[in-house]
Amino acid sequence: MARYEVYVTYKQGIFDPPGATAERALANLGYEGVHSVKIGKYIQIEADADLAAVREMCERLLANPVIEDYRIVTEGEA
Amino acid sequence: MRFGVVLFPGSNCEQDVVHAARMLGFSAEYVWHGDTDLAGFDALVLPGGFSYGDYIRCGAVARFSPVMAEVVRFAERGGPVLGICNGFQILTEAHLLPGALLRNTGLKFICHPQPLRVERSVCEWLDLPADTVVDIPVNHNEGNYYCDAETLARLDANGQVVLRYCEPDGSRAPGGSAPNGALDDIAGICNGRGNVFGLMPHPERGVDPLVGTTDGRPFFTAIIKRLAEVAG
Numbered sequence: 001m002a003r004y005e006v007y008v009t010y011k012q013g014i015f016d017p018p019g020a021t022a023e024r025a026l027a028n029l030g031y032e033g034v035h036s037v038k039i040g041k042y043i044q045i046e047a048d049a050d051l052a053a054v055r056e057m058c059e060r061l062l063a064n065p066v067i068e069d070y071r072i073v074t075e076g077e078a
Numbered sequence: 079m080r081f082g083v084v085l086f087p088g089s090n091c092e093q094d095v096v097h098a099a100r101m102l103g104f105s106a107e108y109v110w111h112g113d114t115d116l117a118g119f120d121a122l123v124l125p126g127g128f129s130y131g132d133y134i135r136c137g138a139v140a141r142f143s144p145v146m147a148e149v150v151r152f153a154e155r156g157g158p159v160l161g162i163c164n165g166f167q168i169l170t171e172a173h174l175l176p177g178a179l180l181r182n183t184g185l186k187f188i189c190h191p192q193p194l195r196v197e198r199s200v201c202e203w204l205d206l207p208a209d210t211v212v213d214i215p216v217n218h219n220e221g222n223y224y225c226d227a228e229t230l231a232r233l234d235a236n237g238q239v240v241l242r243y244c245e246p247d248g249s250r251a252p253g254g255s256a257p258n259g260a261l262d263d264i265a266g267i268c269n270g271r272g273n274v275f276g277l278m279p280h281p282e283r284g285v286d287p288l289v290g291t292t293d294g295r296p297f298f299t300a301i302i303k304r305l306a307e308v309a310g
Binding site: 015067 | 134135138139142170171176177178180181182183184185224225226259
């Protein structure tokens with residue numbers, strides 16, 4: 001069995017309201033120099049599946065290619 | 079003429095749609111999301127709500143319900159399909175309509191009557207003249223329509239933009255009139271053929287005068303009139 005970590009984020013240019021709010025909140029707390037905050041999803045998968053299969057899972061269900069990018073990190077055997 | 083109202087786990091506007099259709103004198107029955115038989119239905123409605131708890135993304139899980147393969151086949155044969163709110167989100171996830179619905183830019187769940195301008199479109203579900211302003215409630219957290227520039231140009235060129243958010247006089251504010259940040263103030267779109275229509279506002283809540291407006295009635299009557307004409 002293999003273990004994967006999937007990060008799903010909005011595509012470049014798509015407004016991320018929670019990220020923008022967190023960015024403003026950090027500025028309000030006095031943190032200077034925070035240029036950008038993006039909030040996405042983190043998904044852990046343990047499966048008898050190769051990388052190609054996990055990519056297909058992302059394309060079909062876990063991410064929406066119209067608005068989101070995804071990055072798969074292979075964590076090795078679970 | 080008979081409406082089928084598809085019921086997913088977490089739908090919560092199906093009773094409003096059935097009530098609206100029956101009030102207008104049409105027959106309307108529920109279709110469970112696990113059903114695969116759509117025989118006997120003339121038009122389908124995917125109602126609003128929170129199908130599958132909106133997990134992953136709104137509509138992302140519902141689009142793989144057993145009934146959805148049949149809904150896609152029904153639509154491909156030219157059958158009229160209307161997606162309201164969560165139903166619209168499901169139609170985009172199912173690729174029956176282009177684009178996606180993002181989180182409202184203001185991060186607030188919005189719930190209020192909303193002026194909408196009818197655009198000149200190929201939509202079979204509406205027969206109102208272009209520039210008619212209707213007042214219909216919106217009620218959502220993810221209604222911020224988005225598509226890429228190429229898709230937007232195609233929607234405009236093909237007459238697929240059916241409704242835009244507007245000011246009460248029908249104009250659009252310079253900074254946009256969409257209460258949710260929707261691209262180009264888009265509130266509703268249809269497919270190229272005009273039989274599949276998705277919108278964020280709730281026309282079923284504009285049928286019974288008890289709730290304040292009857293502006294939603296044409297959204298149900300026009301398609302039935304058209305189907306009756308086709309049937310001769």
